[in-house]
Amino acid sequence: MNEIEEATKAFIHQYDDKKFLWEETLEVSFQEFLNSGQSLHEMFTKKLNAMRTGADDEDQKIEEEQDSFNWMATKILKGVVTRYPSLDIFDEKISHLTSVKKQISEMKQQVDIGWLRVNSVPLIRELEKTIDAWIVAHTSFLLNNTMRQITNINNFIKEVSEGIKVVPKSNESEAEKA
Amino acid sequence: MKQAIMLMKKHQVKMDEDFLVTLETNKSQLKDVSEKALGPVKESILPLQNQEAQNIKGRLARFGVIVQEFRIKFQNTLPYHVTDSSPEIINSAYDQITQFYVETCKLESEAKELNNLETLFDLQRSSYKQLKDCKSELISLKEMWDLVALIDMQFDSWKKTLWDQIDTENLTQLIKEMQSKQTNPTAPANKVISKWRTFVALNDRVKNMNTILPLISQLHSPFMQNRHWKKLMRVTEQHIDHASPKFCLEDLIKLHLYKFADEVTEIVDGAQKESKIEGKVGVIARTWDDLKFTFVEKGDTYELGALDVIIELVETQSMDLMTMLAQKEVEEFKENVSKWQKTLKTVDSVVEIWVKVQKNWSRLNPIFLASEDIRGQLPEDTKRFEKVDIEWKELMRDAVENSGVVEACTFEGREQ
Numbered sequence: 001m002n003e004i005e006e007a008t009k010a011f012i013h014q015y016d017d018k019k020f021l022w023e024e025t026l027e028v029s030f031q032e033f034l035n036s037g038q039s040l041h042e043m044f045t046k047k048l049n050a051m052r053t054g055a056d057d058e059d060q061k062i063e064e065e066q067d068s069f070n071w072m073a074t075k076i077l078k079g080v081v082t083r084y085p086s087l088d089i090f091d092e093k094i095s096h097l098t099s100v101k102k103q104i105s106e107m108k109q110q111v112d113i114g115w116l117r118v119n120s121v122p123l124i125r126e127l128e129k130t131i132d133a134w135i136v137a138h139t140s141f142l143l144n145n146t147m148r149q150i151t152n153i154n155n156f157i158k159e160v161s162e163g164i165k166v167v168p169k170s171n172e173s174e175a176e177k178a
Numbered sequence: 179m180k181q182a183i184m185l186m187k188k189h190q191v192k193m194d195e196d197f198l199v200t201l202e203t204n205k206s207q208l209k210d211v212s213e214k215a216l217g218p219v220k221e222s223i224l225p226l227q228n229q230e231a232q233n234i235k236g237r238l239a240r241f242g243v244i245v246q247e248f249r250i251k252f253q254n255t256l257p258y259h260v261t262d263s264s265p266e267i268i269n270s271a272y273d274q275i276t277q278f279y280v281e282t283c284k285l286e287s288e289a290k291e292l293n294n295l296e297t298l299f300d301l302q303r304s305s306y307k308q309l310k311d312c313k314s315e316l317i318s319l320k321e322m323w324d325l326v327a328l329i330d331m332q333f334d335s336w337k338k339t340l341w342d343q344i345d346t347e348n349l350t351q352l353i354k355e356m357q358s359k360q361t362n363p364t365a366p367a368n369k370v371i372s373k374w375r376t377f378v379a380l381n382d383r384v385k386n387m388n389t390i391l392p393l394i395s396q397l398h399s400p401f402m403q404n405r406h407w408k409k410l411m412r413v414t415e416q417h418i419d420h421a422s423p424k425f426c427l428e429d430l431i432k433l434h435l436y437k438f439a440d441e442v443t444e445i446v447d448g449a450q451k452e453s454k455i456e457g458k459v460g461v462i463a464r465t466w467d468d469l470k471f472t473f474v475e476k477g478d479t480y481e482l483g484a485l486d487v488i489i490e491l492v493e494t495q496s497m498d499l500m501t502m503l504a505q506k507e508v509e510e511f512k513e514n515v516s517k518w519q520k521t522l523k524t525v526d527s528v529v530e531i532w533v534k535v536q537k538n539w540s541r542l543n544p545i546f547l548a549s550e551d552i553r554g555q556l557p558e559d560t561k562r563f564e565k566v567d568i569e570w571k572e573l574m575r576d577a578v579e580n581s582g583v584v585e586a587c588t589f590e591g592r593e594q
Contacts, residue, residue, distance in 0.1 A: 060305050064297065071294075087181050094189050139191040146182045150200055157207045164211070164219045 004114040011111060011118065018100055021130045030137045033093065037085035040077065044069050075156045080148050081141070094138050101131045231299040238292055238304060248285060249308035252278055256319055259375035263330055263383070271323045275316060282312045315370070322371040325360055326380050332356075333387065337428035341420070344427055346395040353388045389436040394427070396442060401449040405510065413441045451507040458502065459511055462495050462518055466525075470581040479571040480578050482536055485529060488583055492526045521584055528587040539570050 020029070048062045073082075084090075104127045111118045183197045220227075256278060257271040289306045296303045336349060359365065361381045363372035371377045397410075407420045414433040419425060435442055469491070472483030499519045502508050508515055545552055546563040553560045577586050 060303060064303055067290075067293065067297070087185050091185055091188070094185075098189065135189075139186060139189055142182050142186055143191055143193065146179055146186070146197060149179055150197060150204065153204050153208070157204065157211055160211050160215060164215050167219055167222045 004116060007113040008116065011113060014107070018104065018127065018131075021100075021127055021134070026130075026133055026137055030134075030141075033138075034081065034084045034141075037083055037089070039083035041069075041073065041082060075159075076149060076152045078148075078152050080152065081145055084141070084145075090138065090142060094135060097131060097135045097138065101128065101135065104128055104131060227299055231301055234292070234295050234299055234301065238296070238301075241288065241292060242304070245285060245289070245306055245308050248281065249312060252282075252312050252315075256315070257323070257376060258315075258319065261375055261379035263326055263380070265330075268323060268327050268330065271319075271326075275319050275323065278312070279316050282309060282316060285309055286313070318370045321367075322374060322377055322380075325371075326376065329356065329360065329380060329384065333383075337426065337431065339427045340423075341425040341427075341429075344394060344398075346391045346398070350388070350391045350395075353384060353391065356384050357388065386434075386436040387431075389439060390431065393435045393439060393442045394430055396446040397430070399446050399449060401453040402446065403449065403452075406445050406449045409445055410442065413438055413445070448507050451505060452510055455502050455505065455508055455511055455515070458498060459514055459518060462499070465491065465495070466518075466521070466584045467582075469583045471577060471583055471586055473574070473578050473581070476540075480574045481540070482532060485533065488525070488529060492522050492529070496522045496526070521588060525583060525587040535570070539567070543567065 045066065048066055051062055052059055085093075104124055107120060107124055109119070109121045109124060111120065179201055180198065183193075183201065186193065186197075256274055257267075260267060260271065286306075286309055289304070289309055293303055295301075332352075361377075361384045362368060363377070363381060368377065404421075407418070410433070411417055414435070414437075416433050418429045418433065420429075469488065471485075471488075473480040474483050496519065499515055499522065502515050503512070503519065542563055546556075546560050547553075547567070576589075580586055580589070
């Protein structure tokens, strides 16, 4: 009896490193993952602040840089999530989730522990669905965020192209027109 | 983005189109657009740009004047140097800060717009340092008035503390903390505001409180009597009702004790010394109230017993009284001290004479009353002695009946 109990415990133990799949909520966990990164604005501001020397003309240039970044951000980063970890961390995370998925798929569907037969098929199926959702959450974030940036760049190019299509011939300024 | 696309490819993410190709296309389109914009387009709009730049320069100049005037108004209006403090003054300061904050933000917004135009029209970007100074000073002013409000509130909460509940030790500790942190002019947080008179005045108020508290602690002395409080009122030229159940810290603050630190110390020290004098005079009075002559029976009369204690007490206590009279704090008890000095002097001289008379009587008594020869040879002297003997015996009888030293010595005509 004791041997069966021990063997059952060992069988359960193989799921230990996968328990995040049922103990954690995907949305919450993924948001925490994103929040662990630094926002682009923060990174840029930090970089600029490191360049500050205290000299007025230098600081003026830095402010111009900041304004320029902010202006570009309103165009290119519109609707884009700017706080997320580095791509290396993303890679690491997705690779880990993929390896967990592989482990789940390689698990024995039926295990005999003495007189006890365990049918793991329903569990494996559910875990495969869950791990897929986790992988998709990470990859689709990258996909959507990148698509949005590309779309924004496209829109920006269109806007500028439209703007410079007609070269004004009149010498009358906008102010004078007004 | 390229790295993100590569990463997605690595993890076999399905993409509707090849984003890498799209990205490359975007890159070349962006390059084309930039070349066109910075090349022929820029060239063709240059005259217009220059003309508009001129208009903008005019606007910039006008705005520069506005900013300059605003800065002057800002510096002349805002409460940097208000030395008084009250809830009304604090509220008014906050109102001014808020009003100028709104105006500064409005001008900042306009400055930003002009900065954008400057960038767009390749003009040198104006820094509007005055606006930046205004903004940073507004923050400092707000911090300074927050400090004033906080410390005033703290002091107000202390003011209603009743006299016997004032914990000067605890308040002094709090004041020390204020001085080392909040109102410390050398603290980095106070670098800007430490030059403003409002801060200096606040710091002075805290310093004054720090001076007042030890004085209040001194005034809690058990030796302080009504006359000492009256003296304090005379010194400070203020009136307080120290015996009132409502007597509180605020009443003492009104005395501006920080101006009279030496006087307060002198009054309290004086009270203690007076109490000592009062105590010593009381001891002297009690001693002599209880002190009686001892007598030894001698035939049908009495003689004075041992006088060592009386003589020693007269000597030491006369010295004590002389020392007391030399102190300026004796004023209140001068009459009593002088009375005792005179009494002891009388005791001293009466005892001296008494002893002398007793000695003579003892010597002459056997001569005149026991020797018939001498009585016969000196009848006049014998008569005189007999008279003295009667008087002496009467005196000794009276003294035995009223043996209190002071009573016996100060009895009218005793010294004669």
